[in-house]
Amino acid sequence: MQLDEFDRKIIAALREDARMPVAQVAERAALSATPVSRRIKRLEDEGVIRGYAPVLDPRKLGLELEAYVLINLNAHIDENIARFEQAIAENPHVIACHAVTGDMDYLVRVMARNVEHLSQITLRTLLRIPGVRDVKSIIVLETVKETQPVPLD
Amino acid sequence: MQLDEFDRKIIAALREDARMPVAQVAERAALSATPVSRRIKRLEDEGVIRGYAPVLDPRKLGLELEAYVLINLNAHIDENIARFEQAIAENPHVIACHAVTGDMDYLVRVMARNVEHLSQITLRTLLRIPGVRDVKSIIVLETVKETQPVPLD
DNA sequence: TATGAAATAATATAGTT
């Protein structure tokens, strides 16, 4: 699938505000409302736009502490991997999890209320998943930048 | 600021689809449209909801490669920090950057088109920022989980 | 102080050219 300049401008406008009226998006894309409405629908149908989400302020929701937890499994058998990934899926405080290259197997991003809460998530949940050998925590001191995943040149 | 059960249900509904009609959000929260509309406005005004963004598919936009880059500065003087953070702000392929605890100073999340592009971002951009001593890249092999930042228990 | 119902205003979408 190929995006043209109109599509890019539409997406750029929606990234500023996904609830921006179509007429206003149209203005930015130098187009009228009708084709913008149709293009947005097309982008949704083709899966370029998967959906829309509110951008929430973690602090205002009582989530003051953020960490990246690097995890090693001790035996890379399918059963361990499946159990690990299920535990990750079930925990709402795990907001991202990637299988990665390097010394560690997984990089897990966690949002917690405070140190005690993070400790509970790490020690009582992550470290107790069968097959998990080792965890290393990297605490976030300050968030310098955070945009929605996916840049648009 | 204190969120009640209604607010939580409203946020949960919007997290599924931030463009869901108010009437439908109201149904989920067991409320009518009027208070839901007002509560959403209140959550926006108070900064709990910062805005709305489309959820995009990186692959459909030609971004096939993702990495976390750990960075060390060689002298933690204000000038270096300022220059580093400005370079980060300017680069659209850096989608997140945190100052962190541990061996490294910063954790930077990068989205690139391919290995060559990642290499260019890392070697020609990040490593050339004055004050940057060392970078270690962790390549994402597979994304097991990715939700919008901020869980809501 | 917050809600629900109804009226109004804003906005999105479908039909037509």
Place this chain on the structure above:
DNA sequence: AACTATATTATTTCATA
């Protein structure tokens, strides 16, 4: 793709608990 008409949807008003 644009213009116009129609249909959705959001928001304001007002009465009420």
